[in-house]
Amino acid sequence: METTDLPKDAILVVNAHSRRGQDNFDQAREKLESAGVRLLAAHAVKDPEQMAATVRQAIAxxxxMVIVGGGDGSMSGTVDEFVGKDCVFGVLPLGTANSFARTLGLPLDLDGAVQAIATGRRRRVDLGMVDGDYFVNAASLGLSPMIGRTVPHKLKRYLGRIGYLAWAAKCSVGFRAFRLTIDDGTQEHRMWSTEVRVLNGPYHGGVELSDHADVDTGEIVIQAVVGRSKPRLAWDWYAKFFKLRDRDAHTREFHGKSFRIETRPRQRISIDGEVLARTPVTVRIAPGAVDVAVARDE
Structure with missing residues (x-):
């Protein structure tokens, strides 16, 4: 009989190179065990490139249940290992924006996140895909990948979202709009754009960007900031950050299971904060792809 209860045995894998990972590894291990989670093993991974391999070995x-501690990049970089496996994906939000944890309704503090894992339930959720790469939350093209590709690690680590904003202002000086084509399989939509977000959930960069995207809708959402104006892009982020009434005035949204995205010139694509692809690409939804741990009352 299928159950929504979470297992009590787990392996902990923490990105010790993330913003708070090194400081929180020992605390997470102690708090999980105190909360009744039996840790079969615990790994503090110094090299982020070894996260996926460590999680793969833990699942094997x-x-x-394997509990991953880190930011959205750590979640996106390891979630592929859970697809098709009978293993629950536990999320410890230790990053800068923690967009996936926000989407799941998880507490962002360590104590709250530990309690959700210790006393919560399973939830089956969708994943997004860029070509063959799964992601948990959002992919983007335009200014965001330029920021993600060039932002100094120390600025990101110690200043968090404030550091991102400062670096975004710097990057915007040399940024230019691009021609965008979105093919939904029946029609091609053409426009100028300064940023495109491919959303599996409502959050990107810790900001709620869409009222329609979620991890159990069976659809991917593409949100394009239209036009050639960089001040309009800045206003869009500002309006969405503060949830202004006209926050969707400069965006168009497309909903569906699969889209082809092309740009002129070609654009790099940031997948949950890591620049990993380049247009043209096919983006689609992978419905009900993994089980995640969420709070019991989520």
Whole structure:
């Protein structure tokens, strides 16, 4: 019989190179065990490139749940390992924006996140895909990948979202709009754009960008900031950050299971904060792809 209860045995894998990962690894291990989670193993991973391999090995041991501690990049970089496996994906939000944790309704503090894992339930959720790469939350093209590709690690680590904003202002000086084509399989939509967000959930960069995207709708959402104006892009972020009434005035949204995205010139694509692809690409939804741990009352 299928159950929504979470397993009590787990393996912990923390990105110790993330903004708070090194400081929180020991605390997370102690708090999880104190809350009744039996840790079969615990790994503080110094090299982020080893996160996926460490999670893969943990799942291969037969652990019923693997808890990943880190930011959205860590979640996106390891979630592929859970697809098609009977293993629950536990999320410890230790990053800068923690957009995936926000989408799941998880507490962003360590104590609250630990309690959700210790006393919560399973939830089956969708994943987004860029070509063959799964992601948990959002992909973007335009100014965001330029920021993500060039932002100094120390600025990101110690100043968080404030650091991102400062670097965004710097990057915007040399940024130019691009021609965008979105093919939904029946029609091509052409426009100028300064930023495109491919959303599996409502949050990107810790900001709620869409009222329609979520992890259990069975659809991917493409949101394009239209026009050639950089001040309009800045206003769009401002309006969405403060949830102004006209926050959607400069965006167009497309909903569906699969889209082809092309741009002129070609644009780099940031996938949950990591620049990993380039247009043209096919983006689509992978419905009900993984089980995640969420709070019991989520």
């Amino acid at each position: 041991t037969g652990a019923p």
